[in-house]
Amino acid sequence: MSTDRAMFIGGQHVTAADWIDSFDPATEQVLGRVPAGGVGEVDRAVAAAKGASDGWRYTAANDRAELLHEAYAKSMTHHGDLVELLTREQGKPRPEQEEEAEWALTSLRYYAELGRNGLGRVVPSAEPRTQLNLVLKEPYGVVGAIVPWNYPLLLLSWKLAPALAAGNTVVVKPSELTSLVTLEWIERCFDHFPPGVINVVTGYGAQAGEALVRHPDVRVIAMTGSVATGQRIASVAAPMMKHLHLELGGKDAFVVAPDADLDTAVDALAYSALLNSGQVCTSSERVFVPQGMRDHFAEALTAKVSGLRLGHGLDEGTDLGPIADDRFRDKIDAHVRDAVERGAKVTTGGRRADRSGWFYEPTVLVDVDDDMVIMTEETFGPTIPIASYDDFGAVIDRVNASEMGLGATLRSSDPMLIKRFYEGVKAGTVWINDPLTDNYAGPFGGMKMTGGGRELGPEGLETFLETKHVHWDFDQAGKDWWLPY
Ligand code: NAD
Numbered sequence: 433m434s435t436d437r438a439m440f441i442g443g444q445h446v447t448a449a450d451w452i453d454s455f456d457p458a459t460e461q462v463l464g465r466v467p468a469g470g471v472g473e474v475d476r477a478v479a480a481a482k483g484a485s486d487g488w489r490y491t492a493a494n495d496r497a498e499l500l501h502e503a504y505a506k507s508m509t510h511h512g513d514l515v516e517l518l519t520r521e522q523g524k525p526r527p528e529q530e531e532e533a534e535w536a537l538t539s540l541r542y543y544a545e546l547g548r549n550g551l552g553r554v555v556p557s558a559e560p561r562t563q564l565n566l567v568l569k570e571p572y573g574v575v576g577a578i579v580p581w582n583y584p585l586l587l588l589s590w591k592l593a594p595a596l597a598a599g600n601t602v603v604v605k606p607s608e609l610t611s612l613v614t615l616e617w618i619e620r621c622f623d624h625f626p627p628g629v630i631n632v633v634t635g636y637g638a639q640a641g642e643a644l645v646r647h648p649d650v651r652v653i654a655m656t657g658s659v660a661t662g663q664r665i666a667s668v669a670a671p672m673m674k675h676l677h678l679e680l681g682g683k684d685a686f687v688v689a690p691d692a693d694l695d696t697a698v699d700a701l702a703y704s705a706l707l708n709s710g711q712v713c714t715s716s717e718r719v720f721v722p723q724g725m726r727d728h729f730a731e732a733l734t735a736k737v738s739g740l741r742l743g744h745g746l747d748e749g750t751d752l753g754p755i756a757d758d759r760f761r762d763k764i765d766a767h768v769r770d771a772v773e774r775g776a777k778v779t780t781g782g783r784r785a786d787r788s789g790w791f792y793e794p795t796v797l798v799d800v801d802d803d804m805v806i807m808t809e810e811t812f813g814p815t816i817p818i819a820s821y822d823d824f825g826a827v828i829d830r831v832n833a834s835e836m837g838l839g840a841t842l843r844s845s846d847p848m849l850i851k852r853f854y855e856g857v858k859a860g861t862v863w864i865n866d867p868l869t870d871n872y873a874g875p876f877g878g879m880k881m882t883g884g885g886r887e888l889g890p891e892g893l894e895t896f897l898e899t900k901h902v903h904w905d906f907d908q909a910g911k912d913w914w915l916p917y
Pocket of ligand 1: 641
């Protein structure tokens with residue numbers, strides 16, 4: 433049954449002249465529609481957020497924390513329904529959606545607590561008896577949160593929770609592919625916040641998203657998405673001197689060291705490359721295996737991957753869900769075709785699945801060169817290209833050859849190699865043996881073209897706080913160091 437949902441602005445339900453269909457990517461059926469918002473709706477949402485700004489800023493941090501905890505409690509009550517809708521609209525298997533929901537909700541609790549723990553510091557004054565020097569951390573005001581579709585609740589929570597805990601109000605622009613579940617979560621679980629503190633404007637990136645970036649009253653844009661969108665946003669926002677927090681694409685490497693256990697390395701790689709059908713910013717998209725292990729490794733990986741079952745995320749036994757949108761399959765297929773034309777061999781998969789829904793077969797490729805498109809551009813699909821190496825030092829240079837720098841994984845127990853790897857690799861997160869595991873206390877983000885923003889940890893709260901230095905002299909008397917003019 434298809435549903436229409438309105439936007440959520442200033443506590444009101446708001447529609448627009450046009451609508452956007454939202455699909456179940458496993459069935460290609462329309463699940464519902466959301467309004468295609470534009471400049472007018474963004475203006476209205478930013479006005480609501482600005483109107484709520486002072487009230488929220490001067491709400492005690494303890495009270496803000498309690499409201500976030502209440503959102504957590506409500507989310508737990510609606511957990512089953514949210515996970516089901518998330519599965520239908522986003523596609524990955526239900527157990528993965530459960531994990532996404534769990535991570536998203538943990539973010540609410542983590543930042544609720546972090547937010548009530550101090551806002552700045554006192555630094556020594558030049559005249560300690562009569563002066564006070566305060567370093568204040570203040571909210572910016574209105575934050576624009578622009579979110580992608582691959583982890584719609586998780587990546588929203590990493591922005592929303594710290595932004596609110598820091599005292600900002602927020603206008604959310606979800607992906608046009610996952611707006612239904614975003615509206616469902618915000619309306620059901622954040623309806624106890626004062627009107628205007630949280631607003632959701634649905635619509636296409638070029639209209640609703642860009643209107644949010646351009647709006648003069650939005651001082652921070654926190655966006656997760658592709659490099660191309662990040663570049664566009666930066667070019668629009670830079671002349672307005674906005675604070676940008678950009679979490680962009682990845683092309684993560686997975687390196688198997690010569691001492692690695694082959695079987696568990698295969699399992700770790702299958703997980704880190706195929707989670708969410710490879711639609712993770714930190715998916716392992718470039719694999720480097722020692723020359724001597726390569727054939728055996730590729731054989732074991734192929735055997736594992738060829739046994740995986742595609743299906744609807746709500747069906748028991750589904751290992752891999754669909755690709756989120758049919759047009760993304762064209763890109764995946766183009767990367768595979770380019771590799772094959774240039775000499776790579778597909779050992780399993782390598783094509784769209786022969787069934788309804790936007791599925792792509794999980795794919796392993798061997799005889800891959802570093803300059804093939806599948807090794808240089810983000811594929812964002814269930815593809816595992818395996819290259820080989822002879823010299824560990826040279827492989828670190830090959831890992832760093834990517835223009836992106838989000839994450840990298842090494843499988844090894846050799847401390848000399850491990851230290852050399854994590855010091856040498858230019859990536860925001862380095863996983864040794866346990867890929868893709870996040871830690872709320874540890875920052876997540878990238879280097880180089882991935883954008884340099886950081887979410888999670890104290891850094892993820894700091895992003896939404898502006899620094900002010902107050903130099904306060906208690907005495908109005910003149911000073912003998914003032915120059916006489
Ligand atoms: P996308 O760049 O197409 O869209 C992201 C968001 O930006 C969407 O809400 C979209 O509507 C909006 N948008 C598009 N054009 C805009 C514009 N001109 N102005 C303002 N907003 C605009 O990305 P996607 O396809 O939704 O997500 C996949 C990408 O996200 C991949 O590249 C992936 O690597 C990246 N990603 C990065 C991280 C990270 O933490 N670094 C995490 C997840 C996903």
